[in-house]
Amino acid sequence: NAIMDFSIPSTVGSIGEKAFAGSKVKAVLLPDSVTNVEKDAFRDCRSLTSILCIKNNEYVTEDGALYDKDTKDLVIIPEGKNSIKLLSGCTKILSEAGYNSGITDIDLSNINTIQNYAFYNSSLITVSLGAGLSVGQYAFADTKNMETATFSGITSLPAYCFKDSS
Numbered sequence: 001n002a003i004m005d006f007s008i009p010s011t012v013g014s015i016g017e018k019a020f021a022g023s024k025v026k027a028v029l030l031p032d033s034v035t036n037v038e039k040d041a042f043r044d045c046r047s048l049t050s051i052l053c054i055k056n057n058e059y060v061t062e063d064g065a066l067y068d069k070d071t072k073d074l075v076i077i078p079e080g081k082n083s084i085k086l087l088s089g090c091t092k093i094l095s096e097a098g099y100n101s102g103i104t105d106i107d108l109s110n111i112n113t114i115q116n117y118a119f120y121n122s123s124l125i126t127v128s129l130g131a132g133l134s135v136g137q138y139a140f141a142d143t144k145n146m147e148t149a150t151f152s153g154i155t156s157l158p159a160y161c162f163k164d165s166s
Contacts, residue, residue: 008034014143015041020048027082030066032056037066039096042076049080056162062087077101082123093118095136104145109152114139129154135161 007029009017014036016080020028022044030037030053036057040047050064059075060067063084071089077098085101092106095115101122108114109130116136119127124143129135131153140146141163149162 005029009032014038017041018043020164026050027052027064029053030056030059030061034058037075039076039094042078044100045079046100047080048078049075051078063160075096077103096120098122098124108133117141119143126150128152137161138163140165 005027005106006025008031010031010033011018013033014023015034015038016040017040018128019041025045025048026047027050032055034056035058051061051066053059053061058069060069060071064078064081065084067074067076067087071087073092073094073124074086074090075094078082080102082104084103092113093111093115096117098119099117099121105126106124107128109128111133114136116138118136118139120138121142123145125145127149128150133154135158137158138160141160143165146165
């Protein structure tokens with residue numbers, strides 16, 4: 001049975017590595033007391049579709065995804081989401097932000113930086129990448145459903161960027 005919603009207590013300041021690993025939580029509410037969320041805090045939470053925060057000084061949520069307070073960095077895409085529209089000010093996808101994510105299509109043409117393992121083992125089928133982009137190692141590795149990657153003005157791709165992708 002899935003836990004429908006989980007509200008983090010206001011006494012919590014940090015959510016550590018694999019804190020919810022493998023849980024069946026569907027939505028998580030972060031209080032303003034949370035100032036740190038580790039990149040893999042929700043690893044293998046396949047039912048998680050939404051991370052919400054209210055009046056948080058460090059994070060912002062939109063469309064269920066977690067961004068830094070300035071909305072420039074995408075921190076986490078919940079694994080249970082199958083689509084996402086990035087905020088217009090987002091310029092960086094942090095390491096492992098879309099790790100194991102269920103999203104199938106994403107337009108990254110306005111992104112400047114995609115860090116290592118950003119979409120590792122995700123369900124991506126289609127991805128669009130724009131000019132001047134810096135891409136980290138293994139960024140799209142093990143994306144077994146990948147059918148189309150569109151490159152517009154890309155001048156280099158790092159080692160293992162699409163390793164073991166279809």
